[in-house]
Amino acid sequence: MSSEVFAEIVQWAYSTLPEKVRNLPDFPGIQVADEPPEEMLQKMSKRRNWPRRGTELLGCYSGVSRTKREHNLLQTSPDLIFVFRGPILRCSKGNLPAEVKQVVWHEVAHWLGHDEGEVKELQVPNWVRGKRGSR
Secondary structure, eight states: OOHHHHHHHHHHHHHTSOHHHHTOTTOOEEEEESSOOHHHHHHHHTSTTOOOTTBOOOEEEESOOGGGOOTTOOOSSOOEEEEEHHHHHHHOOSOHHHHHHHHHHHHHHHHTTOOHHHHHHTTOOGGGGOBTTOO
16 A cells, blocks of 8 residues: 555544544644654563564654643653554554554544553554454
8 A cells, every 4th residue: 555545544534533632732743654663662662561572563652641741841842643554554454444543543542641551441442452463
């Protein structure tokens, strides 16, 4: 699948978010990348809640969640939601728009301040964790 077509799916997934969320003045940018950077994978794999080996990183929120911001916070880089094309395509079960939508919504939930456990409680499907070979 071309990068352009994938980016269009990500744009559609963004459009499915509630308008009041999309219109928040501090909504983070969404960036599509082919693969997660190696430094990001190394950092994520050190987290105690990181799933076992063979797990793909489908998306990532980078920034300070809305619930942890303080009025005197000086940000050195913008908040961004990353959507990783390669891992999503490798883990896809055939319904790519719905799967991309889940990744976007999952990362938006992190931006809104939900941790991984809370995102699971919000019933984001296990597919979002992106286990290879779990088709």
